[in-house]
Amino acid sequence: MKIKGLNLFLSAILVLSLAACTTPNSNKGLSSAQSNDSTISALALNSDQNTTEDNASTQLDAKSTQANKNAANATEVNNNIQNSNDLQDSSDLQAANESDNNKQVTQAQNNTTTNNDLIQRKAVIDNVVIDTTQEVATQAPIVGNGNSSSVTQTSSENNFSFIQASGSFRSWDAYVQYLKSNGATYVSSTAEAITVINNICKNAQSGMNLCFSGDVDIASLVNVLPKDTTVSGYIDVNVSECEYIYNDYYFAAKFTWWTSSSEEAAVNSLVAQMLPSLNQGTTYDKIKNVHDYICNIANYSTATLTGAADDFSAYDALYKKLAVCQGYALSFQKFMDAMGIEAQIVKGDIDTKLAKGSHAWNIVKLNGAWYCVDCTWDGQDDSTRYDYFLLGAKEYPYGITGGINFAPSRYIK
Template sequence: MDQRKIVIATIMAISMSPVIVAETHASDNHLIIENSGTIINPNLMGAKVAETKSVATVSNLAATNITDLTSILENELSKRSTAISIKYTGDTTNILEKVNEIIKNYGFKDDYFRGILSKWQYGTYGYENNVTITVNLTYLTTPQQEAFIQSEVERIVDSIIKPSMSVVEKVKAINDYVVLNTTYSFDSSTTPHAAYAILNEGKGVCQAYALLTLRLLQEAGIEAKYVTGESRGEGHAWNLVKIDGQWYHLDTTWNDPVFADSSVDHSDYVQYKYFLITDSAIREDHTIDNHGYPTATSERFMAFRYIEEPVQVGSTLYFPNQLSNYQLYKLDMTKEPLKVEKVSSTRVQYIVPVDGWLYFSNYSFNAFLAKMKLDGSEEKILLEKRVDSVRLEGNEIVASFGGVELYREVVMDAVVVGQQEEIQQIRSILNSIEFLSPNFEAQAIQLKALYNILNEDSRLLLSNSERATIQSILSKYETMKNLTFDTIQWETARKITNPKKEWKINLNQEVANTAANKSQIRIVDMFGESISATVTINGKQIVVTPLNEYVANVPYTLIVDKGLLSVDGTKVKNGVHLEFELN
């Protein structure tokens, strides 16, 4: 028999538009099969595909039929494995297409997996009906980032969800948290398409909004889905939420409108136009991908659609109704069927509730400062001057126009007044604290102590954005305090003087110059976040060069993970790390 290799190249197209190259080699009396393919997740909303990270391959897995193969693969995907190897002794006909279908289909069983999967590569090698299947997956987030997400999701749900809440109140609390704590932006240090960017930096795009909303809803025990489609001609992502057997659309991105006038503070602005709405309502400006999503036909919560900038007192929302020339209306979320009710014919803006009263700018009367009871009675003008801002500062109502303070009144009782000093100290810290600074730890400890002193009423005197910032700072502090490395410290911490010092690591054997090896070498800051740096491997020497200057008196760590591959294929058994600080 001719021992020369006979190569047959085949190109096949799959619905996700990959290119798969299949090769068969005739050798002796056996048919050796070598197949490979790469799929870019089409639901990335423009996210850049990251390099595959090097991790230990999950091996010692075996399957004899497609059912077992599906079960094994789905189990590994559920664990977010990144490198899988399976010995397969079943029918290898079209096996590559079957592996691809298993991964695609699993994405519709596990929505979060589908949202964070960046790409997957897969291949087979071996003999007919006796091959090894390899699958390598790349995600938008690292395992460390996913651990942070899980911790934050648990903390947030614990802080905003109360057992007494109805399901719709829980969904509203989650919607409000995401909207009030996120700025729509591509400008984040990590990918803006993942929930990590929002939780770590308060920034993200629609995919991040939808993925974080999904995780929060699921943590709160509410069934939800991750939905993809288009809006305004661009890829978009949002959610479906199941309440009492019915599905509803929830778009937290579009409930967080972007305003042209950036000089006005809209940090506390929330709208509900895309809150628990029907298919027909969402299709007014969205296109839903054809992925077999459940239908949403119930109009049970359509009363929320025209609510903007509400204030909540108990389970009741008070808001200026834009459909009634901004007259004061309310919606009791516990009273069904849900419907909005007029409270007063007075046109209101900038509502602040305090102890049974609503303070507001009276647009029916020259935008003067006014107040009324929750039932619309006892309306009274407090200041016969136009105001465009009404807010609660500590125990005082403060009104201003054009940034100039015009009115200040003490409105809270003595119990809350007694904690004004702590509130002012908290605000002082919030105005001065920097995350990556030598003073961060001391300020975070002080902030934690002050915040723990406040009773629940006093905490409500802080704005939503202030409370969110406090939680972010405390979360960062806990991360810093509990930061550890699964590597050996090779010497005591160093003090350096060069703000852009590069590190040269000399080894006793040559290391392979591969992307996988480079991904295991990095510099992290005091929160465990990788800083921007280049890694060069040249035989027995590794050079790590930061792209930006280190912050003085802040701890950094140079890490070389275990598992580096030498040029002969052997693995470095132990990882090492070195702590250092710029004087």
């Protein structure tokens, strides 16, 4: 189902009208009035010398009247100047207000566009590519192999896809509803999300789409995904590729496993079936029981070295009874995990009398100390050996420790 979102726009129109005003030159107005007044005074004095007293009186009256008119004109000019200045100040104030209002409208439009674009950029998902605000990350393929330096996974299910979305959404809630309607699992906390991821990985499922309300720590989710490290657990080695994407309300991961989900279910079933008989005695006895069981049923897959087979998984070792070192190590690790015995898988390039190249083996903790167990070399054919069983630092042949401090020497019962 596709939801078409509505973009939010903010528009505002400010209409301001202001009559045009002309500002006269105030100095010029005053000077003209003062000049007229001086001229009239001079004429009156000249006339007084050449005319009779009546004419002089009349002239003076006329001068006084004219002066009063000129004074009134000067006052009017000054008033006009003040009014014009006041009007100009008002015009400037209105222009400033108009500018501020336009700035506020522009800012509001920019804010609305920015918020809307943010939702759109973060919500739009096209395959694994999202616009600049979307974080996209791909972990390097995790390769566990026998004596081969390159591996191609062909047997695992890989039909999972990320949820694709296009357009924009009115809110993040609308986006989350869209994800839910397209099959995403809603989680309310980081712990709940981690539980879902762990179950997906434990059962070798092809992926998951999670959505949430923003109260989930993405870094914690990334941290629990399988990792390609020298010393790893079962899930870390059983995955051949892990790809994930996320934003503030969506987290999805896609996995390619060395076992399909149905094969992993078969491995879990076999381990549960064999556990009652193998999980007997002391911790040493339990470790030896598993070592012997794997070495007795599995043989080394030379066809995988030539590319004719891809026997890399615990399923290959336990059901097909053919595997390279990774299959042996995964099988041993699966039983140790089921028994609650601390163990890890170590991977790296080796150079020994038996082999040169990539290799995988196990380390196991017994009585508080770490020892090496390599079922590959002890069970590569129909016989079972103990040449690589519970080796300490003195006998350890590989030189790759992954920071593990081994017991001084081989465990002797």
